[in-house]
Amino acid sequence: MEIHHGKHHAAYVNNLNAAVQGTDLENMKLEDLMANISKSTPAVRNNGGGHYNHSLFWTILAPAKESELSDNMSIHEAIMRDFGSVEEFKAKFKAAATGQFGSGWAWLCVDKSGKLFICSTPNQDNPLMDVNDFDGTPLLGLDVWEHAYYLNYQNRRPDYVDAFFEVINWNEVTKRFDEAN
Numbered sequence: 001m002e003i004h005h006g007k008h009h010a011a012y013v014n015n016l017n018a019a020v021q022g023t024d025l026e027n028m029k030l031e032d033l034m035a036n037i038s039k040s041t042p043a044v045r046n047n048g049g050g051h052y053n054h055s056l057f058w059t060i061l062a063p064a065k066e067s068e069l070s071d072n073m074s075i076h077e078a079i080m081r082d083f084g085s086v087e088e089f090k091a092k093f094k095a096a097a098t099g100q101f102g103s104g105w106a107w108l109c110v111d112k113s114g115k116l117f118i119c120s121t122p123n124q125d126n127p128l129m130d131v132n133d134f135d136g137t138p139l140l141g142l143d144v145w146e147h148a149y150y151l152n153y154q155n156r157r158p159d160y161v162d163a164f165f166e167v168i169n170w171n172e173v174t175k176r177f178d179e180a181n
């Protein structure tokens with residue numbers, strides 16, 4: 001995770017800064033940049049997405065036991081309503097994460113009506129970008145690039161997804177859910 005943060009994420013930040021320097025995009029909020037990404041260059045799309053995605057990723061991780069999903073959370077109620085059970089949510093999320101061919105991300109999102117859905121995006125794209133056939137706010141995301149798991153899990157992406165479920169910061173996911181509603 002130190003390499004992931006200090007090398008991979010840092011490279012996206014540096015490359016994004018270089019790509020927007022001296023342009024109209026320089027002072028734009030990251031969320032607004034994502035919402036208009038179809039008008040940007042591949043360098044802005046790849047590195048802007050990389051910066052947004054990793055910034056979200058670090059905040060929704062926490063040590064196991066400090067981060068558990070509990071019955072009294074609004075996100076728990078929504079998971080039960082929209083997936084039927086926590087196990088079904090995990091099964092669907094794992095299918096999205098393992099089913100993303102090559103590099104990308106798996107996401108839990110909320111749409112404008114407050115309904116949860118799961119999706120995946122290729123490369124460093126994300127649900128905020130205006131290049132998707134769905135519309136939603138990401139509540140949690142999992143990096144499924146090989147750089148995210150290869151050192152510890154080699155080719156075993158499913159094991160990495162199972163380990164991720166143990167360290168999701170559900171307090172932060174709940175906060176994001178409440179803010180999006």
Ligand code: MN3
Binds near residue numbers: 054148
């Ligand atoms: Mn990464």
